[in-house]
Amino acid sequence: MMDASISETDxxxxxxxxxxxxxxxxxxxxxxxxxxxxxxxFEGTPLGQPLQNAVEQLRRGVYQPEHFRVxxxxxxxxxxxxxxxxxxxxxxxxxxxxxxxxxxxxxDAPTAPPPLLNGAxxxxxxxxxxxxxxxxxxxxxxxxxxxxxxxxxxDLLPLVAVLAGLSQSLIGAVPVADPASxxxxxxxxxxxxxxxxxxxxxxxxVTQPTDGxxxxxxxxxxxxxxxxxxxxxxxxxxxxxxxxxxxxxxxHKVSAIGGDETWLLxxxxxxxxxxxxxxxxxxxxxxxxxxxGDLLWDDGLATTGAPYKVMDIARRCLLPGxxxxxxxxxxxxxxxxxxxxxxxxxxxxxxxxEDNTLTAGDITLPLDIRRIAGTELDPQHLRQRxxxxxxxRYDDGQFWLQPLAAADKKGRLDxxxxxxxxxxxxxxxxSTVAILQERASRLLREKK
Amino acid sequence: xxxxxxxxxxxxxxxxxxxxxxxxxxxxxxxxQGVVSSGSDIERVYxxxxxxxxxxxxxxxxxxxxxxxxxxxPCKHLTxxxxxxxTEYGIDTVVRFLKLPPDEANSFMGILKQAKGMSKSPAGxxxxxxxxxxxxxxxxxxxxxxxxxxxxxx
Numbered sequence: 035m036m037d038a039s040i041s042e043t044d045x046x047x048x049x050x051x052x053x054x055x056x057x058x059x060x061x062x063x064x065x066x067x068x069x070x071x072x073x074x075x076f077e078g079t080p081l082g083q084p085l086q087n088a089v090e091q092l093r094r095g096v097y098q099p100e101h102f103r104v105x106x107x108x109x110x111x112x113x114x115x116x117x118x119x120x121x122x123x124x125x126x127x128x129x130x131x132x133x134x135x136x137x138x139x140x141x142d143a144p145t146a147p148p149p150l151l152n153g154a155x156x157x158x159x160x161x162x163x164x165x166x167x168x169x170x171x172x173x174x175x176x177x178x179x180x181x182x183x184x185x186x187x188x189d190l191l192p193l194v195a196v197l198a199g200l201s202q203s204l205i206g207a208v209p210v211a212d213p214a215s216x217x218x219x220x221x222x223x224x225x226x227x228x229x230x231x232x233x234x235x236x237x238x239x240v241t242q243p244t245d246g247x248x249x250x251x252x253x254x255x256x257x258x259x260x261x262x263x264x265x266x267x268x269x270x271x272x273x274x275x276x277x278x279x280x281x282x283x284x285x286h287k288v289s290a291i292g293g294d295e296t297w298l299l300x301x302x303x304x305x306x307x308x309x310x311x312x313x314x315x316x317x318x319x320x321x322x323x324x325x326x327g328d329l330l331w332d333d334g335l336a337t338t339g340a341p342y343k344v345m346d347i348a349r350r351c352l353l354p355g356x357x358x359x360x361x362x363x364x365x366x367x368x369x370x371x372x373x374x375x376x377x378x379x380x381x382x383x384x385x386x387x388e389d390n391t392l393t394a395g396d397i398t399l400p401l402d403i404r405r406i407a408g409t410e411l412d413p414q415h416l417r418q419r420x421x422x423x424x425x426x427r428y429d430d431g432q433f434w435l436q437p438l439a440a441a442d443k444k445g446r447l448d449x450x451x452x453x454x455x456x457x458x459x460x461x462x463x464x465s466t467v468a469i470l471q472e473r474a475s476r477l478l479r480e481k482k
Numbered sequence: 483x484x485x486x487x488x489x490x491x492x493x494x495x496x497x498x499x500x501x502x503x504x505x506x507x508x509x510x511x512x513x514x515q516g517v518v519s520s521g522s523d524i525e526r527v528y529x530x531x532x533x534x535x536x537x538x539x540x541x542x543x544x545x546x547x548x549x550x551x552x553x554x555x556p557c558k559h560l561t562x563x564x565x566x567x568x569t570e571y572g573i574d575t576v577v578r579f580l581k582l583p584p585d586e587a588n589s590f591m592g593i594l595k596q597a598k599g600m601s602k603s604p605a606g607x608x609x610x611x612x613x614x615x616x617x618x619x620x621x622x623x624x625x626x627x628x629x630x631x632x633x634x635x636x
Contacts, residue, residue, distance in 0.1 A: 041483060044483045044484055045483075047484060048483075048484045051484070171511070171512075175510070175511070182614055182617075185618070185621060186621070188621075188622065188624055188626075191624050191626065191628055192626075192627075192628050192629070192630045193630075195628050195630040195631050195634070196630045196633070199630075199633060199634055203488065217485070217488060217489065218484075219484030219485060219486060220485065220486050220487065220488065220633070223486050223633065224633060227630065239626065239627070255636065256631040256632070256634045256635060256636070257634060257636065258631075258634050260618055261631075261634075263628050263631040263634075265631075280627065281625070282624075282625065282626065282627045282628055282631075283623060283624070283625055284623065284624045284625075284626075284628050284631070285621075285623040285624070286618040286619070286621045287618060287619070288506075288615050288616070288618050288619060289508075289570060290499045290501050290505070290506070290507075290570060292498075292499075293498070295498075299619075299623070300623060301623070302623065302625065324627070326627070328626075328627040330625055330626060330627075331625040332625065365629065369629050372486065373486045373487075373632045373633055374629055374632050376632075402635075403490065404487060404488075404490040404635050404636055405635045405636050406636075407490075407636075409636075429485050429486055429487050430483050430484070430485040430487070431483025432483075464502070466498065466499060466501050467619075469501050469502050469505070470501055470505060470616065470619055471619050473501075473505055473616060474616035474617070474619045474620055475620070477613060477616060478613065478616060478617060478620060
């Protein structure tokens with residue numbers, strides 16, 4: 035089912051990432067051999083010449099961010115090839131015809147990056163020169179001031195997410211006591227994405243207004259100590275087109291805020307959680323939609339409409355082999371990375387085993403408990419719910435199932451965020467969020 | 483096979499932080515440090531820290547006036563700050579960060595017993611980190627896609 039080249043690439047990347055663990059100033063002969071192999075893979079491709087030059091310069095000790103960026107691009111393009119295979123395999127798994135890949139968006143000639151981006155690129159280069167296994171806390175926190183400044187620019191949020199996440203993960207791990215158990219692959223993933231993103235200021239998203247009808251299908255929660263993001267997934271119908279779409283809401287946060295209270299940082303989510311809970315559609319009026327299926331949510335452009343049953347719509351469009359074709363837009367070329375693989379599916383009458391593996395007919399997938407343990411969709415709840423909407427994901431050499439919502443026989447829905455909705459409906463007297471926000475507004479205004 | 487996601491561990495913070503008393507606590511630059519509200523004056527805060535390795539401690543107002551409660555043992559602000567650090571980061575992380583012997587310092591009291599006299603250092607840096615921390619809550623929310631958050635599940 036899964037192409038053998040996937041695991042071969044995974045193994046090669048793991049070997050390649052040893053360079054970042056050791057540090058480019060201290061490469062051993064086996065690291066140089068892996069870099070030579072990387073060059074060999076790209077021979078005769080557009081990356082061939084730049085890669086040869088970059089490896090040569092790094093060998094001579096010329097540690098410029100642009101040389102590291104070529105390595106990042108090579109690594110990302112191997113993962114892009116993995117993404118293409120994985121997407122086909124995941125679509126075959128849920129018995130859906132593969133969507134044709136769109137032609138890559140023409141990249142504008144890079145404009146000079148703002149100084150903040152250069153600062154980030156330099157920090158990333160410094161991490162690679164030193165090597166993750168030799169970093170201390172000061173190497174990591176050297177970037178704190180720049181990162182704080184970047185948080186002030188809303189356009190840089192995606193880059194801030196990667197940099198803050200990498201910094202947070204490193205600060206909790208350095209000095210690295212046991213390099214063998216360090217999450218090096220994850221670190222180099224984040225390092226590569228960040229370095230590629232520092233090449234130029236982010237382009238503004240291309241959008242088209244949509245007047246479709248939105249049926250929300252479920253929620254995904256993503257978080258860092260200082261940033262949270264909720265993704266609402268839904269099915270958008272407009273004329274004959276049936277599209278799988280996303281609404282993303284994000285907020286900066288502080289580490290003292292946790293649990294359901296975190297939802298209070300995303301006031302716009304209340305309307306969406308409410309609609310999902312009560313099964314109400316949204317009629318959109320010129321809501322901006324990107325070609326990747328992202329709605330740029332503006333609550334002024336949505337009114338609640340007719341009621342619907344989540345599982346009825348989900349089963350019609352998302353059951354394996356469903357008759358209604360649904361368009362699941364592929365990501366932009368620069369986002370073709372296995373971490374972004376997300377193939378929606380509805381499942382019925384499944385079994386969930388003791389080791390949290392779900393079986394529905396001829397589909398067997400492990401539940402990704404990292405995403406659901408302790409939430410409204412904990413496996414022990416799922417065992418009592420015969421209907422589910424979820425996403426097929428890939429990590430660690432295999433496909434996983436991420437549940438987004440589940441329903442019992444009567445259609446009562448469970449989804450992540452129910453706890454948050456309760457707090458919106460009945461706000462606690464003294465929430466951590468309210469106390470700190472009040473403190474912030476008093477102290478920071480006072481200063482000005 | 484290599485994984486892009488973090489090692490899974492059960493979530494911390496089952497207990498809610500008392501941010502009214504201790505709005506800010508962090509493990510930073512070799513110190514467990516934080517800001518503690520004054521019990522009597524809403525305008526006043528105390529800046530407290532324990533230093534990793536030496537277990538020296540100090541507490542002063544944000545204007546660098548030493549805390550009146552300081553002495554041979556840590557003051558009330560220091561104990562409140564330590565207790566909230568344990569709630570937020572977990573006792574194991576705090577003990578490891580302070581470089582304490584895990585078998586002796588395995589509880590709140592166990593850590594406090596390791597405290598070894600004062601060291602004086604200005605409160606300004608911690609206080610400005612506190613303001614930067616609060617600043618995070620002042621930024622507007624966003625509705626643009628952030629695919630990068632796919633790396634930060636749960």
